[in-house]
Amino acid sequence: MISRLLRTILLSLAVTLLTLTGLAAQEAGGTLNLIVQPEPPTVNVGVNRLGPTTYVGNKIYESLLTYSADLKPLPRLAQSWSISDDGLVYTFNLRHDVKWHDGQPFTAKDVVFSFQKFLPALQARSRLNLAEVKDIATPDDYTVAFTLKAPYPAFIYVHNTAVLPAHLYEGVTDFRTAEANSKFIGTGPFKFAEWKKGSFIHLVRNPDYWDAGKPHLNDIFFHVIPDANSRAVAFETGQVDVLRAGDVENFDITRLAGLDGVQLTEAGWEFLQPVGYIHLNNRHKPLDDVRVRQAIAHAIDRQFIIDTIFGGFGHETNGPLSRLSRFKDTSVETKYEFDPAKANAILDEVGLKPDGNGVRFELQFVPLPYGELWQREAEYIREALSPVGIKVNIVATDVPGWFKRLTTFDYDLAENFVYTTPDPAIGISYAYTTLEGDNAGTTGGNVHGYSNPAVDKLLADAAHENDFDKRKTLYSQAQKIISADVPLIWTHDIVFPTLYRAKVRNLITTGLGTDENFADVWLAK
Amino acid sequence: MDRLGFLTGRAARAVLILFGVIVLNFVLLRLAPGDAASVLAGDQGAADPAFVAELRHDLGLDRSVPEQLWIYTKSLARLDFGQSYRDQRPVLDIIAERLPATLLLTLTAFGFALAAGIALGSIAARHAGSLLDTVLTGISVMFFAMPLFWTGLMAILLFSVWLNWLPSYGMQRVGEGGSDVSLVADVAVHLILPALTLGLFYMAIYMRVTRASVLDVLDRDFVRTARAKGLKPGLIWRQHVLRNALLPIITFASLQAGQLIGGSILIETVFAWPGVGRLAFDALMQRDYNLLLAIFFITSAIVVVINLVADFLYVAADPRIELGA
Numbered sequence: 001m002i003s004r005l006l007r008t009i010l011l012s013l014a015v016t017l018l019t020l021t022g023l024a025a026q027e028a029g030g031t032l033n034l035i036v037q038p039e040p041p042t043v044n045v046g047v048n049r050l051g052p053t054t055y056v057g058n059k060i061y062e063s064l065l066t067y068s069a070d071l072k073p074l075p076r077l078a079q080s081w082s083i084s085d086d087g088l089v090y091t092f093n094l095r096h097d098v099k100w101h102d103g104q105p106f107t108a109k110d111v112v113f114s115f116q117k118f119l120p121a122l123q124a125r126s127r128l129n130l131a132e133v134k135d136i137a138t139p140d141d142y143t144v145a146f147t148l149k150a151p152y153p154a155f156i157y158v159h160n161t162a163v164l165p166a167h168l169y170e171g172v173t174d175f176r177t178a179e180a181n182s183k184f185i186g187t188g189p190f191k192f193a194e195w196k197k198g199s200f201i202h203l204v205r206n207p208d209y210w211d212a213g214k215p216h217l218n219d220i221f222f223h224v225i226p227d228a229n230s231r232a233v234a235f236e237t238g239q240v241d242v243l244r245a246g247d248v249e250n251f252d253i254t255r256l257a258g259l260d261g262v263q264l265t266e267a268g269w270e271f272l273q274p275v276g277y278i279h280l281n282n283r284h285k286p287l288d289d290v291r292v293r294q295a296i297a298h299a300i301d302r303q304f305i306i307d308t309i310f311g312g313f314g315h316e317t318n319g320p321l322s323r324l325s326r327f328k329d330t331s332v333e334t335k336y337e338f339d340p341a342k343a344n345a346i347l348d349e350v351g352l353k354p355d356g357n358g359v360r361f362e363l364q365f366v367p368l369p370y371g372e373l374w375q376r377e378a379e380y381i382r383e384a385l386s387p388v389g390i391k392v393n394i395v396a397t398d399v400p401g402w403f404k405r406l407t408t409f410d411y412d413l414a415e416n417f418v419y420t421t422p423d424p425a426i427g428i429s430y431a432y433t434t435l436e437g438d439n440a441g442t443t444g445g446n447v448h449g450y451s452n453p454a455v456d457k458l459l460a461d462a463a464h465e466n467d468f469d470k471r472k473t474l475y476s477q478a479q480k481i482i483s484a485d486v487p488l489i490w491t492h493d494i495v496f497p498t499l500y501r502a503k504v505r506n507l508i509t510t511g512l513g514t515d516e517n518f519a520d521v522w523l524a525k
Numbered sequence: 526m527d528r529l530g531f532l533t534g535r536a537a538r539a540v541l542i543l544f545g546v547i548v549l550n551f552v553l554l555r556l557a558p559g560d561a562a563s564v565l566a567g568d569q570g571a572a573d574p575a576f577v578a579e580l581r582h583d584l585g586l587d588r589s590v591p592e593q594l595w596i597y598t599k600s601l602a603r604l605d606f607g608q609s610y611r612d613q614r615p616v617l618d619i620i621a622e623r624l625p626a627t628l629l630l631t632l633t634a635f636g637f638a639l640a641a642g643i644a645l646g647s648i649a650a651r652h653a654g655s656l657l658d659t660v661l662t663g664i665s666v667m668f669f670a671m672p673l674f675w676t677g678l679m680a681i682l683l684f685s686v687w688l689n690w691l692p693s694y695g696m697q698r699v700g701e702g703g704s705d706v707s708l709v710a711d712v713a714v715h716l717i718l719p720a721l722t723l724g725l726f727y728m729a730i731y732m733r734v735t736r737a738s739v740l741d742v743l744d745r746d747f748v749r750t751a752r753a754k755g756l757k758p759g760l761i762w763r764q765h766v767l768r769n770a771l772l773p774i775i776t777f778a779s780l781q782a783g784q785l786i787g788g789s790i791l792i793e794t795v796f797a798w799p800g801v802g803r804l805a806f807d808a809l810m811q812r813d814y815n816l817l818l819a820i821f822f823i824t825s826a827i828v829v830v831i832n833l834v835a836d837f838l839y840v841a842a843d844p845r846i847e848l849g850a
Binding site: 223 | 558559560561563566577612614619678685686689694695795803810811812
């Protein structure tokens with residue numbers, strides 16, 4: 001009996017000690033050096049949602065929720081929430097102990113201001129999401145209830161949106177030019193300290209952060225280094241600790257990953273779910289013929305694109321959704337295996353006969369002007385389509401030119417990649433629903449000009465269906481049609497590797513990856 | 526013509542040139558596909574056409590080009606260069622933050638290129654045909670032939686990655702406070718690689734020009750006369766040879782001032798130097814018209830002023846040249 005008691009005591013002591021050691025190992029302090037690329041116009045995530053803005057701004061500003069790697073909502077500024085059975089009312093209970101960086105208390109007023117006024121005025125995507133909301137009520141200072149016009153289950157995934165301080169905008173009418181936009185006052189674990197334009201952005205620890213004991217880091221520097229080679233050197237020489245997607249080209253990743261004390265992870269893109277595209281302009285002949293689009297899909301070796309061009313980072317996909325989506329249904333997708341002979345046969349059948357030079361028709365290809373890899377992919381596509389009698393002319397543009405051509409349907413083939421997000425209602429509805437008129441707005445939309453009334457109905461019904469299983473069925477049906485219609489080529493389900501020094505701990509803790517607030521990140525000595 | 530009259534004439538011409546630069550660039554920029562509204566809307570990921578149209582209206586980009594030009598010229602007359610579409614701040618504030626870095630880089634590179642170019646060019650000319658001449662000429666051809674970004678990358682590889690002597694990017698070490706003296710030393714250390722890379726290219730040019738010019742002057746009668754008079758070689762060199770040989774170098778250097786600023790775009794990109802060159806490139810990519818036009822205006826103004834200074838330097842270097850002549 002005594003020995004059992006002794007054992008229990010010893011065991012609890014051991015556990016306590018281990019826990020304490022574990023805690024002690026989470027050392028406080030230190031400076032984390034990161035790269036922000038390209039330099040954003042602002043770090044106010046309420047003003048825009050560019051990748052670099054979000055990367056920096058999410059350490060300063062916070063949202064009601066965050067999301068785990070398996071896409072479960074997690075508490076942040078909201079400590080709990082509930083959704084009514086009919087799927088119409090989303091009630092968020094806010095934390096009581098949160099202060100803005102200027103010392104003012106955070107309340108429901110800030111949430112209402114952000115969702116009702118600020119975000120719809122400045123952010124196109126928020127405007128689309130909030131069109132689903134009928135009313136926002138605040139029964140008390142720490143409760144916010146959104147009532148929707150119809151069930152819209154995707155609504156739980158719009159709360160990665162930053163909440164802004166209402167008190168800074170009192171009397172402001174034009175939010176776009178408001179001076180308060182550049183005060184960078186948030187509730188997050190880090191406070192804005194300094195921005196030396198063209199050089200670096202400096203954030204410091206928020207000592208009054210609501211999550212006691214966090215953050216662990218004292219400082220974060222985001223270095224501005226415009227050249228990809230120079231960024232690789234900065235990492236190699238230890239001047240920066242983390243490289244994210246796009247910081248260096250994939251062909252440098254494998255080399256850098258082999259350096260001493262460097263780790264590589266593919267995690268952290270579960271929320272955004274990027275997928276690579278080659279848009280086919282469905283409004284141009286002969287791409288308006290589904291058989292021609294299918295022939296092109298068969299003429300491209302997508303495994304080659306993944307292995308050779310993107311350095312093995314990526315997965316083959318035959319449909320609109322990412323492998324990370326809860327709604328992905330590979331069983332209904334049409335498989336477009338690499339088969340140039342089949343592509344030739346289909347094109348013959350369509351009646352597009354080759355001329356004396358073996359050319360059936362010509363297409364203008366607008367590559368994505370975002371770095372070397374996309375240029376290489378464009379060159380591969382040109383080579384791949386040549387044996388099936390399609391002559392591809394590559395038209396180089398800069399980013400604004402690329403925007404212009406895609407949104408006005410002034411192209412035949414064009415590269416792009418999009419974030420398909422955790423919910424298809426947010427991520428893909430917009431890209432496959434029939435578009436009226438000749439301007440697509442932005443490149444995230446239906447710039448391929450795809451139109452299928454059956455898909456329109458399925459996507460609209462699925463977006464407003466409250467029952468998860470029914471939704472899944474509807475999305476499966478939509479994926480089946482879209483995959484068969486192949487309005488664009490899904491080149492690959494993108495994997496964006498992140499490189500970091502082993503001393504950086506807890507770098508990726510949720511599905512938001514490095515866009516998280518970094519309250520948990522610490523540096524081992 | 527007196528100096529004041531000369532200066533007024535030149536200044537009037539400079540204003541006309543600058544106005545021409547603005548109008549030409551204004552029109553050229555509008556010809557490029559895509560505008561700031563489409564870029565800003567693109568930042569949002571999911572804008573509908575109505576959102577883009579609203580943005581275009583807010584930015585005044587839905588007006589006709591002549592109308593936009595008229596509005597722009599009117600505000601320019603009030604010395605108002607407008608706001609950046611992207612940063613929503615006065616463009617002059619943005620440029621003021623970045624101009625010192627570019628001036629520091631280009632002036633250091635320019636000073637180094639000129640001093641080293643003239644010195645090495647003179648040495649090569651003095652020992653024309655010797656092994657030393659061949660080596661110096663070879664080096665100058667090499668630096669002239671190498672693209673700037675390549676020289677930069679190789680310098681980074683050698684001095685930052687392999688030898689670890691110098692920082693590879695930026696203008697100062699961040700996150701470490703210190704006295705003013707240490708800050709100056711820190712900036713100086715960061716300046717070495719970019720200034721050297723930019724400077725070596727222009728040094729090669731000045732060296733070749735100096736060598737050719739000195740050789741040309743050395744053959745002249747007045748040099749032979751000076752020697753025959755028994756003047757000291759040092760005096761002949763300074764007063765007769767170099768002073769005359771300087772004229773083409775001044776011409777060349779003033780013409781290249783514009784190119785030096787252009788070259789700084791590449792250097793600023795490779796070395797992450799926070800200057801105006803890189804700012805201009807970013808502004809172009811964002812179709813941030815106001816910012817870009819103001820940068821063009823200021824860099825053109827600098828080039829015009831440098832050429833004006835060169836006109837005065839001719840007079841100082843060669844007494845035969847008179848103002849207004």
